[in-house]
Amino acid sequence: MATDSTKVATTTNHSGIPESDFVDNVEEFMHKPDNESAEVVLRKLDERHNKYKFMEYNLNTKKTRLKTQIPDIKTSLDIVKHLQQRKDIPDPLETRFLLSDQVYAKARIPPTDKVCLWLGANVMLEYNLDDAQTLLEKNLGTAKKTLGQVDDDLSFLRDQTTTLEVNMARVYNWDVKRRQKMPAMP
Numbered sequence: 001m002a003t004d005s006t007k008v009a010t011t012t013n014h015s016g017i018p019e020s021d022f023v024d025n026v027e028e029f030m031h032k033p034d035n036e037s038a039e040v041v042l043r044k045l046d047e048r049h050n051k052y053k054f055m056e057y058n059l060n061t062k063k064t065r066l067k068t069q070i071p072d073i074k075t076s077l078d079i080v081k082h083l084q085q086r087k088d089i090p091d092p093l094e095t096r097f098l099l100s101d102q103v104y105a106k107a108r109i110p111p112t113d114k115v116c117l118w119l120g121a122n123v124m125l126e127y128n129l130d131d132a133q134t135l136l137e138k139n140l141g142t143a144k145k146t147l148g149q150v151d152d153d154l155s156f157l158r159d160q161t162t163t164l165e166v167n168m169a170r171v172y173n174w175d176v177k178r179r180q181k182m183p184a185m186p
Contacts, residue, residue, distance in 0.1 A: 014156040015149070017055060020048065020164040026174040038175035045168045052161045059154050066147045073143060077136040080115060084129045087111050 023029045035041050086093055092108040099105050115132050116124050127135065 014153045017052075017153060017157055017160065018048070020160045020167065022163055023167045023170055026170050030171070030174060038171055038178075041171050042168060042175075045164060045171065049161065049164055049168065052157060052164065056154065056157055056161070059150055059157065063147065063150045063154070066143055066150065070140065070143050070147065073136055073140045076117065077133065077140060080129055080132045080136060083109075083112065083115065084133070087113055087129065 029035065030038065030041065083093075089111060092110045094106070094108055096104040096106055113129050114126055115129060116126050117132055117135065118124050
């Protein structure tokens with residue numbers, strides 16, 4: 001990545017996360033016409049820092065949701081595959097299913113070629129076993145791909161946050177040195 005001392009961030013990358021360029025020459029950067037004072041620049045950088053923290057929170061929330069969703073999809077897919085194997089066996093499948101936390105009920109499931117899947121937002125649809133398997137495999141692939149993208153975005157965001165924090169420290173230190181050089185008022 002090439003450094004440019006005249007800009008802090010103008011390009012976007014990784015799901016719209018703005019890129020923060022390293023401020024190589026603070027003196028030159030601070031004498032740009034749109035940089036009124038160190039306080040104004042630090043306020044802008046702090047605002048960007050807060051946006052990065054908000055994005056990080058949202059990405060971590062999405063990552064947590066996906067990490068719980070993927071095992072649920074895998075479990076549903078395993079059940080559908082098991083039902084496909086047993087659909088030609090005339091004996092009912094005896095199992096237990098979860099009613100609520102720590103409460104299970106016994107069930108006898110006759111051979112079937114249909115299942116009902118929760119799609120979200122209190123929506124359940126009936127599918128034949130082949131369609132259910134196709135849908136669950138597609139959802140599993142999408143969830144894994146999205147989790148990988150979220151991990152990439154989080155890594156990129158951490159890099160941008162570090163660069164921004166270094167820029168903030170450099171501007172602050174530049175301002176301290178500038179103030180120390182000013183003559184003291186009697």
